[in-house]
Amino acid sequence: MPENILEIISRYLAGEASLDDIMQLSDWLNRDEINRLRLKQLKRFWEAPVRMKEPDVPFEKFFERIDSPHRMAPKAKKRHISSSVWMISTAAAVALLLMIISVSVFFNREEHPLIEYYSYNCISGVEQVVLPDSSIVYLNRGGKITYANNYKEVRSVTLEGEAYFDVMKASGLFTVRLGSGASIEVLGTRFNVQALGGDRRIVTTLEEGSVRFVKGEQQIMLVPDQQLIYDVNKADYSIRQVDADMYTAWKEYIYRYNGIIMQDLCKELERMYRVEIILNPGLKNVKVSGSFEYRHDLDQILNVMKKRMRFEWKREGNKIVIQ
Amino acid sequence: MIHELAYGDSEAAMKMLYNHFYSKLMLFVSYFIKSKHDAEEIVSDTFYTIWEQRLKLANLECIASSYIYTIAKNTTLLFLKRQRKEKYDMETDVAASDFPAQPDNSPEDELIGKELMEKLHAAIENLPEKSRMAFKLVREQGLKYKEAAEIMEISVKTLEAHMALATKRLLKTLDEN
Known part of the structure; x- marks a missing residue:
């Protein structure tokens, strides 16, 4: 039995299997008829329905409780718990990095x-x-x-x-x-x-x-x-x-542009740096090439471009105006 | 949806969330808590927290199921902590016979008879606590490895080890019968 077959079978049952897993699994299945039977049985067990009942407490009853001004005689203790729960949960959510x-x-x-x-x-x-x-x-x-x-x-x-x-x-x-x-x-x-x-x-x-x-x-x-x-x-x-x-x-954290028109580059920068860029219409169709790295901030990028393209720019709150 | 909860028709949005997650959360809480009455209170508190935090939730842009489970878990853990402090009488727990909710079996099956199905369920119940939790989160709650690992605050790799152990016990049970 391959060492990691248990993990592969688990992933297969959970629907997390990769192509490589499937190939290793099919090797294992072809090795012995009993393996094929076992997998079928496991799958049957896995797919047996899980009973989910309707809520015992109907929503209306729950909502009455939370929405009335006298709900659960709002205990100071409860409020405290809620806020600490919130702190923990926020941390967990932020740890995701990506918003889900x-x-x-x-x-x-x-x-x-x-x-x-x-x-x-x-x-x-x-x-x-x-x-x-x-x-x-x-x-x-x-x-x-x-x-x-x-x-x-x-x-x-x-x-x-x-x-x-x-x-x-x-x-x-x-x-x-x-x-x-x-x-x-x-x-x-x-x-x-x-x-x-x-x-x-x-x-x-x-x-x-x-x-x-x-x-x-x-x-x-x-x-x-x-x-x-x-x-x-x-x-x-x-x-x-x-x-x-x-x-x-x-x-790999390097951004390269080759002959892109200024208008499109500005759209990119808007998206990447979450700003609004107001571009001088005369510069819209100017083609630009170059690269920058993720660590560069927008000011650095604009300052480099400004020298080459001879424009002036200023920041007004969340807006960048390029003249 | 979360936007609705915060700014729009909050009650209707909350109702949808409630009806969708209530049973799942009851099952989830049953992994930690034996008394049905306590579990109901915890699930109710979880929704209460979601309701109270709905304006803050909106700022998150979006919400994950794992997020809701995390609130439920934290509420449960706080409950258990409080319970330990108050030296709660554990006997009342054992009395609740209809809880935790047992998954339905499909008795008419040529591959696995009812008896074997029960043995497999027993094998899962007899797993070490963390492995049992991991397996149930993935199978019964239908969560992805990543989500289950997040809720348990373990790495996906560790979760895989728990899943492998569960599979091993299941195979052993099948071999013995």
């Missing part, structure tokens, strides 16, 4: 299973998110990724901003949905997606494997080191040969 979730689509839970959406917001730096199938997503600053709790059945995520995907090979497509109705379909591969300038422009760079870009009737296949730039407004695209590493360097 939201509950939505409730209605009748008898008929519709609850759908929970898990959203990861990358507030600063680069964050790594591991999806339920062990696919890895690096989120760039300001990026946001969302998936539902039925992810194991439908491998689909929604992306805002920039992310690098390392997708596990598994049965079924992996789909990245983008705000503008476009999507990217892959099997197992590594690629980078930038939904730039508030989703106006989508840049997909393929590092390994193959991806299919889909927008309405249009479908485009990419091969490694190809980059697809899709202009959402014009519904127009172009493909070029690139060095894919250059576009994925940000996950």
Whole structure:
């Protein structure tokens, strides 16, 4: 019996198995018929329904208690407990680094299973998110990724901003949905997606494997080191040969731009540094290239650009005005 | 949803949250507490905390199930602490026979008979406390490894070890029968 088979079986039952786990598990299953029987039995046990009763105390009764001014004769003790609970819980939530979730689509839970959406917001730096199938997503600053709790059945995520995907090979497509109705379909591969300038422009760079870009009737296949730039407004695209590493360097905390127009760069900076940038219209279409690191703050970046491009900038609260 | 709870139709939002989580939390609290009456009080206190903190929750942008479980856990731990202090009479606990809620078995099964199913459940109940908790959080509450580990304040690696032990005992039970 392989040493770690117990962990693999556990992960399989819990729906946390990776592709590698599945392969090792199938080796183990092929070794002996008894193994196959055991796994079936375990699965049957695992899936036996767990009885969940309706609340014994109906909500109305509970709510009456908490909402009346005389509720539970508000004990000073209780209030104290609540606030200390809050402190502990906040710490736990913050430790997550990434902000999580939201509950939505409730209605009748008898008929519709609850759908929970898990959203990861990358507030600063680069964050790594591991999806339920062990696919890895690096989120760039300001990026946001969302998936539902039925992810194991439908491998689909929604992306805002920039992310690098390392997708596990598994049965079924992996789909990245983008705000503008476009999507990217892959099997197992590594690629980078930038939904730039508030989703106006989508840049997909393929590092390994193959991806299919889909927008309405249009479908485009990419091969490694190809980059697809899709202009959402014009519904127009172009493909070029690139060095894919250059576009994925940000996950090592380096940001590189090559011939991007100033307007798009400002949109990026707005997202990454959570500011509003008011740009002199004359500078909108100026092309810029360069790189900076995560540790640089916005003032440093603007000061370097100011010298090269000869503009002046000032900060007004949360606004940056570039003249 | 959390926005609704804080600023919109708070009562309706709270009702949805309550109906969705009540049974799950009762089961969860039963991992620590034997008395049904006490568990009801703890679950009620948990919702009370969520209700009281709803404005602060809104600032969090969003909320995780693991967050709600964490509130429930902390409420339970405080309860147990208080109980120990007050030298609570443990005898009253044992009396509650319908609690903790036992998962339903499916008796008509060619692979596992009712008897074997009960033995498997017993194997889980006989696990060391932490392993039992880990297994139940993942199986009965349907939590992800990461969420369960967070609630237990252990690493995912440690959780995996607990899960492996549970699986080992289950396999042993199957082999013996």
